[in-house]
Amino acid sequence: MNNQTLVTEFILGGFSSNPKMQSFFLGLFSIIYIITLLGNLVIFSLICLDPHLHTPMYFFLSNLSVLDICYSSSTIFHLLSNFLFQRRTISLVGCAAQMYLFLVLATTECILLSVMAYDRYVAICLPLNYTVIMNQRTRVTLAMVSWGSGLVVPVPFAVLTWRLPFCGPNVINHFFCEMPALWRLACSDTQPIELATQVGSLFSLLAPIIFIFVSYVHILAAILKINYSGGRQKAFSTCFSHLVVVALFYGTAFFRYIQPSSLRTPVLNKVISLFYTVLTPMLNPIIYSLRNREVKMALVKMLRNVSFPHATECGVFKGT
Known part of the structure; x- marks a missing residue:
């Protein structure tokens, strides 16, 4: 942290300082958060x-369900x-931790959605070789690469941000x-880090978008x-169902980080951020449930069972 930094805590502007509106937003985001947690927990359990x-x-x-629970919690819980x-x-430390955690989870989701597109490409375009290509070792490796890349890629951007001196206003006009x-x-001048972030975002957002687009051209x-x-x-x-998730997540994130902030x-900015931080994690399980017959059948079966079968292999990194 820069020695010139005088700010020890920040104030989050949020959405409104009106007590009535705050009560409304408390109820709204509480409902969204509960739906997000329950939906993703149900999908993971199924x-x-x-x-x-x-x-x-x-x-x-x-993996996406676990990721979305953590992802939404990183912003909406506070x-x-x-x-x-x-x-x-x-606090300054709390703000730094929240920013880095958000970047980690957002980057992981970017890569994981690309991995899911690759899985669909192999399943539909190479069905005879699907089980050979997407064996346990391959899918576990792809999942670990997604999570590992999420931990590493945001580091330089987080470090550059927290090397900036914060010595004036401390009200963050965001939630x-x-x-x-x-x-x-x-x-100080933030143009260098803004430019570096735009370049980095082009790689972390545009590259997966192109990969997914090419995959789905072959799939179609x-x-x-x-x-x-x-x-x-x-x-x-x-x-x-996958394309809906991709459009919601990448579209709003691309608009937020690629377009100059002056525009x-x-x-x-708050409305755009809501889409990829709050709404997408909530909609993911709903979209997959409503558009997928196997998930709906599994849900009906689970609701009908009085006692649940024992899940022998129920780990995020167990590709059984």
């Missing part, structure tokens, strides 16, 4: 408990505590400690060749 879901696709989906206890401050919002409070071509209408519909359903208002 995958653990149902042997029919012990496949590579659902293995990656279980937001709810601020509303509940009427305290909008966050969590996000890098672009922090840059506005720095006492393969689907159109399927003669069996039921198989074609199932393939379309599975891929459509956006603080209110627009």
Whole structure:
């Protein structure tokens, strides 16, 4: 940390200082958070408990569920505590920890969604070799690469941000400690780090988008060749759910980090951030549940059972 830093804590501006509006937002985000936790826990539990879901696709989906629980908690949990206890401050260390944790989880999700696209490509375009290519070792390695890259990639951006001197205003006009919002409070020129972040975001966002786009071009071509209408519909359903998640996450994140901050208002920044920090983790299990017949069948089976079957292999990194 820079020796010139005088600020010891920040104040999160949030969405409103009006007590009535704060009560409204407390109720709204509490509902969203509960839905996010329950939805992702249900998906993860179904995958653990149902042997029919012990496949590579659902293995990656279980990773996504765990990731989304952590991802939403990294921002919304502190937001709810601020509303509940009427305290909008966050310490310098707490802000740094929240920012880094958010970057870790966001980067992991970027890579994991690409891995899921690759899994769908192999399943649909190379079905005869699917079990050979996506064996246990491969899928565990891909999952570990996703989580490991998430830990490493954000380090230089986090370090550069916290080397900036914060010696003036300490009110962050945002609902969590996000890098672009922090840059506005720095006492020195932030153009170099903004440029470096834009370049880094191009790599971490644009590269997965291109990879996913190319994968789905091949997938679409393969689907159109399927003669069996039921198989074609199932393939379309599975891929459509993934594409909805991709569009929501990458679209808003790309707009937030690639476009110059001078072209956006603080209110627009908050609205955009809500999509990839709060709404996407909530919608992921809903989208996969409603668009996927196997998940719905597993859910019905679980609800019908009075006693649950013992999940012998129920780990995030166990690709059974």
